[in-house]
Amino acid sequence: MNFLRYLLFPFSVLYGCIMSVRNFLYRTNVFQSRSYPISIISVGNLNTGGTGKSPMIELLVKTLKDKHQIATLSRGYKRTTEGFLEVQPYHLSSEVGDEPLQFKINFPEITVAVDANRQRGISELLKKHPQLDLILLDDAFQHRKVKPNLSILLTTYGDLYTKDFMLPTGNLREFQTGASRADVIIVTKCPGNLAVEEQSRIKKQLKPGVTQKLLFSTILYSEFVKNATEHEKLAGFDDFTLVTGIANPKPLVNHLKSLDKNFEHIQFADHHEFSEADLKMLQKKPKLLTTQKDYVRLKSKLESGKLFYIPIETQILNEPGFLEKYLEDRLF
Structure with missing residues (x-):
């Protein structure tokens, strides 16, 4: 399987170039990103799957739900339904996707919706719930049609994006330079006792920009x-x-x-x-x-x-109180 992936290296270069051109067209406003009169946080990754997006969405909900009216918007991966749908606890995972259903079960007080068309999904949410002041976009780092107020990029401790390559040879959805769009980079699934020296080593490898914040998180098991x-x-x-x-x-x-x-x-x-x-x-x-x-x-x-x-939850290791203050200062 790995040998086959290496044989597909030319396709990886081609795919990466296509994604780079796409990003360039958005950056130069040839393709338009739409802004909205509400705070929007995008959570996503450069690698495909497994970076801990769902626990991070839940951490954001826990951090902000007492002060703000929150909705989450996902595409509802592999669901049998189409278009915009507001998730209810009685839904089957096949109807709305497993992660959105998990969000609704864990936080019944918030609005949870699915729509592969993020622009339409946001518009429907604002129409149905005008009291909302924050929407969390799940797995949306490459969804450039929406301009978020804040982008959070996740990368796994054991599989940093700097050690990966483009699909199909590797697991990257776009070249590593795409990380420059993130406001916050979070290294997820770290050991709970991650040493400061190891954090410094990873920081040198990821090379976050001057304005980018680098955080480290771990999973806590119940x-x-x-x-x-x-x-x-x-x-x-x-x-x-x-x-x-x-x-x-x-x-x-x-x-x-x-x-x-x-x-x-x-x-x-x-x-x-x-x-x-x-x-x-x-x-x-x-x-x-x-x-x-x-x-x-x-x-x-x-x-x-x-x-x-x-049950699991995500905990920030290096600056536990930073995220709430940062989000409040940046968005509200």
Whole structure:
């Protein structure tokens, strides 16, 4: 597979050049980016998948929801519906996408919507909810038709964009120079004890601009596992099957191993569509643990008493109080 990717190197160069021309046309206003009379934050990445966008969106919601009227807008990846749709807790993940449904379940008080056309989605949100003063665009760093007030770029500690190359040889959606559009760069999924010296090393590698802020974040795993009706301590939860359909399950696997958990791991691709054969196989397992993103897709298809998920959250390591103050000063 890696050898095949290298054979496709000329296509990577071609794709990168196309994206560079596209960005140039937006930068010179040949292609127009639309602004809106409301604060908009774009969260995205240069790499495909697995950088922790959903936990970062949830961190932003937690940080700002008590003072502001917030909506999230996603495309609703792999959903069966089309156009603009406001997400409700009763929706199926197949109708709205797993991540938007997760946002609505975790924060029922905010507005959550999906629309692949971001301009239309924003217009619909403003029409239906004129009280909104902030919209969070999920996975929108390359969506240049909307001009955000603030762009947050995520890159994973174990897979920095400076170590990657363009699709299809690598996993970059555009050349590394695209990072210059970001106001904030956040290195995600860092070890909780990331040393200052290591932070400095990464900063030298990423080379953020003078006006760009570089932050480091880590994932915090709950001490409990849960489902719709049950709540158990992770310490006493053992002899289970871990089921993942996310881009990078390694941090979760490592966390469970660090706790000396006894489990088998069944790994599917990111946003995997569980087949009848998959479900029959999983149904035979006595106890299942998964991520919340996978849980919202599996909960209606498996016996509820055997399926649990482990909640997670993102924590900023280097300047814990910086993000809230920065966002308030920049946007409101």
